[in-house]
Every structure is written in C-alpha cells, then in structure tokens.
Amino acid sequence: xxxxxxxxxxxxxxxxxxxxxxxxxxxxxxxxxxxxxxxxxxxxxxxxxxxxxxxxxxxxxxxxxxxxxxxxxxxxxxxxxxxxxxxxxxxxxxxxxxxxxxxxxxxx
Amino acid sequence: xxxxxxxxxxxxxxxxxxxxxxxxxxxxxxxxxxxxxxxxxxxxxxxxxxxxxxxxxxxxxxxxxxxxxxxxxxxxxxxxxxxxxxxxxxxxxxxxxxxxxxxxxxxxxxxxxxxxxxxx
Numbered sequence: 691x692x693x694x695x696x697x698x699x700x701x702x703x704x705x706x707x708x709x710x711x712x713x714x715x716x717x718x719x720x721x722x723x724x725x726x727x728x729x730x731x732x733x734x735x736x737x738x739x740x741x742x743x744x745x746x747x748x749x750x751x752x753x754x755x756x757x758x759x760x761x762x763x764x765x766x767x768x769x770x771x772x773x774x775x776x777x778x779x780x781x782x783x784x785x786x787x788x789x790x791x792x793x794x795x796x797x798x
Numbered sequence: 799x800x801x802x803x804x805x806x807x808x809x810x811x812x813x814x815x816x817x818x819x820x821x822x823x824x825x826x827x828x829x830x831x832x833x834x835x836x837x838x839x840x841x842x843x844x845x846x847x848x849x850x851x852x853x854x855x856x857x858x859x860x861x862x863x864x865x866x867x868x869x870x871x872x873x874x875x876x877x878x879x880x881x882x883x884x885x886x887x888x889x890x891x892x893x894x895x896x897x898x899x900x901x902x903x904x905x906x907x908x909x910x911x912x913x914x915x916x917x918x
Binding site: 722723725727729734735736737740741746747778780781782785786787788789790791792 | 845848902905909
C-alpha cells in the first residue's frame with residue numbers, strides 16, 4: 691500500500707506570493723496515476739492536475755505540477771484570493787486509490 | 799455538462815444500513831468507471847470504492863470491505879453504495895466521482911455529496 695505524505699500541513703502566504711506544495715509517496719508512483727485537487731469549504735474537490743503535470747480543463751496556468759517517482763510538487767505561481775483552500779494529492783495503485791492528508795493554503 | 803447528484807444520506811443508528819444513490823447525466827454513463835469518496839467532518843478525503851463501467855469489476859477500501867457494496871444500473875444512469883453494519887467512524891460526506899478516462903487515473907467530476915451520520 692502506497693502512502694502519500696503532504697507537506698507542509700499549512701502554508702501561510704499573501705496574495706501574489708508563490709506557493710510550493712509537496713507530496714511524497716512511500717513507494718514509486720506511476721506519473722499518470724498522480725493527481726492534485728483543490729477543495730474549498732463546503733464544496734466538493736475540484737481536479738487541478740492529472741498525470742502529475744497536465745492541467746485539467748479550465749484550470750489557470752498559474753497552477754503547475756511536476757515530479758516523478760516518489761516526489762511530486764504542486765506550484766501556484768502567484769496566489770490569487772480564490773486560491774486559498776485545501777489541496778490534496780492522489781495516487782492509484784493496484785486497484786486502490788489513496789489521497790494525501792492535505793495542505794491548507796491560508797492567507798497570511 | 800456533467801452532473802452528479804447524490805442522495806440517500808441521513809441519520810442511522812450504529813449497526814444499521816443505508817443505500818446511497820448517485821444520478822448521473824451529461825455523459826455516457828456506461829463508458830466510465832465511477833468511485834465513492836468520503837470525508838469525515840473536518841478531515842481529509844478517503845477513497846471508499848470503485849466500479850468499472852460495465853459493473854463487472856469492483857474494489858473496496860479495507861475499512862469498508864465486507865460491509866459496503868458498490869453497484870450501478872447503466873439503464874438508469876445511477877450509481878449505488880449499499881452500506882451495512884454502519885459504525886460511528888463511517889460518519890462522513892459521501893461523494894460520487896467520475897473517473898476521467900481509461901488512461902488517466904483521476905476523478906474529473908464530483909457530486910455535491912450527501913451526509914451520512916451514524917449515531918444513536
């Protein structure tokens with residue numbers, strides 16, 4: 691069973707700053723099986739990145755994903771007010787899906 | 799436009815049963831695998847179960863295996879989750895979510911969720 695660990699737990703930043711979120715897997719993950727989601731309070735998660743680096747439909751280009759193997763990163767180049775939310779990474783392995791515990795991006 | 803609408807949540811006593819439904823529209827339902835994902839109050843996302851487009855293949859998280867059953871009726875464009883022997887730690891918002899495609903293992907459309915509360 692692959693476990694995803696996200697860091698930091700909380701990121702306190704100001705609008706306009708760059709956010710770098712980490713997702714580390716306990717074993718190597720196939721890149722096409724790695725995704726990132728954004729969730730705002732009271733809302734369902736929204737797919738941001740799939741295949742580790744491909745933006746989902748309608749996602750602004752300030753969001754980017756990178757990484758391979760066991761280390762993956764979600765970067766928000768310049769934070770907009772609507773980007774303050776919780777972000778989850780997700781992987782698939784041997785018919786099981788798993789999510790990281792989430793990183794909260796809050797306004798400093 | 800893809801729409802997923804869950805229903806069937808509510809308050810149930812420990813040991814009880816509940817069946818969730820997810821009505822799908824805006825896409826060819828039978829062509830896509832579907833998933834249930836839950837979120838306990840104030841907690842993160844937890845994958846619960848998945849089912850192939852035909853319904854012939856199903857998978858479960860260890861935490862629900864033997865108690866929950868996922869199924870689908872492609873003629874009604876509806877996904878189900880039968881939950882038996884419910885426990886307090888099954889309390890959560892349950893989301894149905896559509897798998898993006900055959901090649902990409904991510905969930906591109908989510909319902910609004912339905913709340914299940916297990917309490918006496």
